[in-house]
Amino acid sequence: MNDRAPALDAPLILDPLQASARAIDPVQVEAAIVGRRSVRAFLPTPVPRALIERLLRVAARAPSGTNTQPWKVYVLQGRARDALCDQVCAAHDAIRAQPALAAEYQEAYDYYPSQWVSPYIDRRRENGWGLYGLLGIGKGDKDKMHAQHQRNFRFFDAPVGLMVTIDTVMGRGSLVDTGMFLQNLMVAARAHGLDTCPQAAWNHYARIILPHIGASEQEMLVCGMALGYADPQALVNRFVTPREPLERFVRWVE
Incomplete structure (x- = not known):
């Protein structure tokens, strides 16, 4: 855990004017x-409900078009979490045994492109083989690949699983808004010594997930997220993805 994380009993400031008037340490913000x-590997250490609520309140200060605040969050712990993991893992295994079943599990929106092109496919491959290489999973190790992918559906053993939805009536901009909410949540979690893993892998199993969490038929699953304390001894947690240099994605227009 992060010894420098803010205390849970520290005052929570949700007034933007009051917050902006406070001195801010830019190094700490950047570090978070x-x-x-x-x-992708968590300790079983419980996360206090009060801390989860605090993180969600802070995350909800994310901007959204005309303040629609389209996100809905379902927090899974204990038996509810475990039961969902069991159901989705069973479906994941069934699809492997009978690939035609995949047609029954479709995501509500295209997270990835239908046709990959450079440089995105190159980065994707670098990410995939970098992770699998660290874990000693070779290109033909289908059993190990399946097992590692299924770790998603155990929330990588995190004690807290989150499911985030929006109403289907909302437009694509609400996905942008929800992405900013998710980023707020992940950065706030890091500031408190917690870690996360946002997971689009769950999206294919919305037909199992939405009834389980009590979501309405008018909701669409945006993604899942693992939340907890990282296992510092886990090999997989040594994997850090690179970032492109500024000159590759920034153009100065003067």
Whole structure:
């Protein structure tokens, strides 16, 4: 855990004017942003409900078009979490045994492109083989690949699983808004010594997830997220993805 994380009993400031008037340590803010990464092995250490609520309240200060605040969050712990994991893992295994079943599990929106092109496919491959290479999973190790992918559906053993939805009536902009909410949540979690892993892998199993969490038929699953304390001894947590240099994605227009 992060010994420098803010105390849970520290005052929570939700007034933007009051917050902006306070002195801010830019190094600490930057550390929380840069320190956010996708953790794939967690300790069983419980996360206090009061801390989860605090993080969600802070995250809800995310901007949204005309203040629509389209996100809805379902927090899964204990038996509810475990039961969902069991159901989705069973479906994941069934699809492997009978690939035609995949047609029954479709995501509500295209998270990835239908046709990959450079440079995005190159980065995707670098990410995939970098992770699998660290874990000693070779290109033909289908059993190990399946097992590692299924770790998603155990929330990588995190004690807290989150499911985030929006109403289907909302437009694509609400996905942008929800993405900013998710980023707020992940950075706030890091500031408190917690780690996360946002997971689009769950999206294919919305037909199982939405009834389980009590979501309405008018809701669409945006993604899942693992939340907890990272296991510092886990090999997989040594994996850190690179970032492109500024000159590759920034153009100065003067």
